[in-house]
Amino acid sequence: MERLVRSCYKKKSGYVFAKKAEDIAREYGMTRIARLASNENPEPLSPAALEAAEAALKTVNRYPDERVNVLMNALRATYGDFHFVTGVGMDGVIETIIRTLVEPGEKVAISTPTFSFYALAAMGQGAEVVTIPREADFSADPKRLVNAAKDAKITVLCSPNNPTGNATPIPVVEEILEGIEGLLFLDNAYVEFSGIDYLPLMKKHENLVLGRTMSKVHSLAGLRIGYAFTPRWLPPWYQRAGTPFTVNAVSMAAAAAALGDTAHAERYRAQVKRWRTRFTDEVKYPVLPSDANFVMIDVAPHRSDEMVEELARKGVVVRSCRSFAGLEDHYIRVSVGEDWENELFVKVINTL
Known part of the structure; x- marks a missing residue:
């Protein structure tokens, strides 16, 4: 078989x-x-996150809140009035965004070398995967990337990049955003260690998603919590395409508490x-x-x-x-x- x-x-x-x-x-x-x-x-994980997780264990006989309100409220309290989506780790967010937007045969462009799951998720959706090699110093050339990704449905750029570690400067990201026709998924899994703030770009570009994770700086790798800052138009469609109840009650509670333990x-x-x-x-x-x-x-x-x-x-x-x-x-x-x-x-x- x-x-x-x-x-x-x-x-x-x-x-x-x-x-x-x-x-x-x-x-x-x-x-x-x-x-x-x-x-x-x-x-x-922080004592506050552990306490919240233990309390949430008492509720796991019921399905978790499908709206993920506890975590959504914590994200807004931490970052302000942005639009968010959540998933099972950054991987889950990436997979669902591709599922939401990409028809079989449409192009997903990826700046490489980088995290291999982007291509696996795109391939799983039947996308045409196009890779754009980085320069000798592992920087992303915006002109080269835009030329290759101009008509892609989604372009994926990791910053700081895994495994090379280098971040892409904000002006370069902005040049890419202005040059492509589709969405830029900027994977910010390691951004808390960089000192770079890409969030102001969210106010200027409706084709940008900033992916984040609770696995690194917040010590929650084993609970698999990912989230993303999105443009206003994306969350309703993301929810329609997403798997029900992906974020469990324990992970949700721990992540919300961890955001408060600076x-x-x-x-x-x-x-x-x-x-x-x-x-x-x-x-x-x-x-x-x-x-x-x-x-x-x-x-x-x-x-x-x-x-x-x-x-x-x-x-x-x-x-x-x-x-x-x-x-x-x-x-x-x-x-x-x-x-x-x-x-x-x-x-x-x-x-x-």
């Missing part, structure tokens, strides 16, 4: 996950592993800023400039998987960048973790 599987999935692999710390611990007989592969916040977020932002500098200064391999909570490192003449395996043998899990299409096979991505994890990484990689 495998003949029933769609041909697009037979031709391309799915999302490539980083090695699991638990698997490496078992393989090498270790009890403590530095987990620096998945861009997670190593700090547990001290929790600020601690990790400070940790990221400090360790990006230390990685740059102390690692013997070239560390690319980063506006995210990770850095990308050029480990040539080593190959990506080779370096990941050597680090794993020493108790450090990082991400190989080999699976990022368009990226040469000598880069690794390293998240900012706890002090002991970061220190172990620096110590080990400088011996390799």
